[in-house]
Amino acid sequence: MSAPSTNHHRGVGVEVRGLRKSFGKQEVLKGVEFSVSPGEVFVLMGPSGSGKSVLLRHIIGLEPPDAGDILIANKSIQEPGVFDEHHLAMVFQSGALLNSMTVGENVGLYLAEHRLKPPEEINRIVSEKLAAVGLAGVEDKLPAELSGGMKKRAAIARALVSEPALILYDEPTSELDPVSAVVVGEEIARLNQSSGVTSIVVSHDRDLAFGIADRIAVILEGKILAIGSPAEIRRIEEPAIQDFLNAKFSRPKSS
């Protein structure tokens, strides 16, 4: 994908300014700054423990920053009502479906709990969203009965129900086989194109990042090292980035 989708323009812009966060003595985010345009697929790529997921949790308001700010559509998330004005959704690494509820109940939870639609309408929307991610007919199954890839897609369906302006994906292809990873990656790209929703994807999966991103940010030890299009990121000669991008398993030579 080369350019941000312009369909519908449902997405919002995101700006992260000088974000800092420490847990105890360990500084996890060291003044992170970047901005994401409305409708863009922005991939935050970096090795495990580089602060990617923590950053995502800040954007959706699950963690308060020590310093810095995050702006959604030019409004600080610390201002009241920002999350009501612009719906944000997050797809967690594990899917985070509620195990005691059926898949259908999980997907319709937002609408049911906020009483936004009558039950029949919720059932219709749930079936529609599940069908949109290729999971038609699994409404009555429990999350434990789904495979890893199906759980991730069910979590995407749940995120879509609130018609969000921004979807955050935390390692959407982790723990998936290569085929399922491709299906989930294609789903993210397709949703972005069809609805114009802004997507921020956190991943250490290089194939996913270069396959779906409009722009990529490389994060290492809590700092953004580089931001650019996939082609620009490939050209950067910074050793830390090249090491990450070109890391390969090599079998020890037998003597």
Next chain:
Amino acid sequence: MFQNIGELVLLFWRTLLALPLAWRQRQKIYEQLHEIGNASLLMVCMLGFFIGAVIALQTGPVLVERGLHSYVGGMVGYSIARELAPVMMGVLIAGRIGSAMTAEIGSMRVYQEIDALRTMNIHPVHFLVMPRVVAISVALPMLVAFAILVGWLGGATIAATNQHIQVSAKAFFQDLRNVVELADVIHGVVKSFCFAVIIGLVACHQGLVTRGGPRGIGRSVTKSVVNSIVLIVVFDYLITRVLQK
């Protein structure tokens, strides 16, 4: 410790504020009630019966030996209604239901389900805590009222059949009626309501603050049961002082 107490008080306040949503969450409250009843009724019967039996067995021969046959029913009935049924059922429910609540909420916390709720703007206190606290606060007093009746029956059975006591069931209940008033049963039920709130809040709080993986859940469950029992004993004294004639 002080942080825990502060968090518990805050959770209690937030749960009170969420009470107007109880009707909306009635399905969840009903499900919890069903689960508590199913999981506890048989145990409550057994525990209640044998508490009554052992109190009759311990006190009956001593009273009979001193010619106080007519006090056996009153002694057993009074101690079960005011003290033993609410405390023992509280301990039972803390172990049986409180631990399950902590494990369930703790697991939801560890596996990011509670974070997922927050991202959907669904407050965990409204969705998870309030229905459980309401359900246990309804269920425990009912179980205690039932346990009091079964406990009296256990006491009467032993009083009538034990060769060292030999107080007929009719005489046992006659004496019990003379000594135990409705206010004594209400005293026990009110106590159990307070214990239920404590168990529900402690269990949900420990679940919500769970950290780490399965080991963290195990630690939270242990803390939940131990803290509930300690608070039940402390509040038992305080409530008894307040409700004392």
